[in-house]
Amino acid sequence: MTVSTADLNITWEKLPDDFILDEEPVENIDQPLLAAALREILELAGLIVAGILIAPNMGVCATVDDKLVIKSPDWFYARNVQPLPSQEIRRSYTPNLEGEIPAIVMEFLSATVNEEYSTVSTYPPGKWYFYEQILQVPIYAIFEPATGRLEVNQLNSSGQYQSYQPDASGRYWIPGVGLFLGVWYGTKTERTGYWLRWWDESGEMLLWGAEIVERERQERAIAQQQAQQERERSERLAAQLRAAGIEPEI
Secondary structure (H helix, E strand, O other): OEEEOOOOEEEOOOOOOOOOOOOOOOOOOHHHHHHHHHHHHHHHOOOOOOOOEEEOOOEEEEEEOOEEEEEOOOEEEEOOOOOOOOOOOOOEEOOOOOOOOOOEEEEEOOOOOOOOOOOOOOOOOOHHHHHHHHHOOOEEEEEEOOOOEEEEEEEOOOOOEEEOOOOOOOOEEEOOOOEEEEEEEEEEOOEEEEEEEEEOOOOOEOOOHHHHHHHHHHHHHHHHHHHHHHHHHHHHHHHHHHHOOOOOOO
16 A cells, blocks of 8 residues: 655565564663553453554564655554464564554653654655554553653644643543553652553543452442441340340341
């Protein structure tokens, strides 16, 4: 499939099976934890169904002027993705060939900002240019875990990213996902800090597994306490009736 613009000839071709992908190490422990937490919430809420691809650090491919370009967002979400043949492992993702353009891509900044803001158009293009001009991803989010700063950029009608303003709660509606994205501070496993989280249309925060377990534990404890209080009330009432010479009905 080919898409031509005034300056670019973009084709969507499958990554060759023998192509050797660069094995870039994750910059810090925050990145895989943040990516896994975002996916966990969607999975527990039953929002990962057939055709949805969620991947951290997976190469997204396009061929620009006959040159293969691969960028690996820290996290992306795509719909209507074709399943792979049995036994085949997905090594990369080519939009428009294997499924839709990702609805959102995210980058998690480390201490040093690299190419997340790069608009370099010459080969190899910068990430900002790649997401905006080549892929034309509707939402590009850049998150700085150390400070909790979340920047969300939305593709406008002119095909350029502009700052996407949050709602009154400081959250961003992500149309392609059908949820709000926002920042939350707290502890999960061994990490205390800022996290990206999902909220539904009603403003309710979707929970991680450990939070669901804790909520259920608290609900059971409350139910047990209420049952105990009811038993004690019944015993007091029975004692009062006996003191009055009335045998309570059992």
